[in-house]
Amino acid sequence: EDDKALQVSQNLVPVVSQETLDANPDIEETLNALSDVLTTEDLAEMNGAVDLERQKPEDVAQAYLEEQGLLG
Incomplete structure (x- = not known):
């Protein structure tokens, strides 16, 4: 637990190149679910x-x- 508030709030955003998305079309849906x-x-x-x-x-x-039910 971060009782001293050392871990600041963050917006977690996956970053993937267009080349990777083109080569792996299912990855976008997977990352969105995550x-x-x-x-x-x-x-x-x-x-x-x-x-x-x-x-x-x-x-x-x-x-x-x-x-989280993300593997199946």
Whole structure:
């Protein structure tokens, strides 16, 4: 928990090149779905899991995506 308000509020925006979108047409829908649910608080919790608890980033990301119903 950020009890000292050190983690400022942020607008989370995925940035992808047009070339990547053209090569992977489904990625836009996937990123939009992620943007709909990902919050600054979620990101801070995931960063803590990786930085403080030493969990693997890919494991933290997978667990989050599964919890949000974004993998299927």
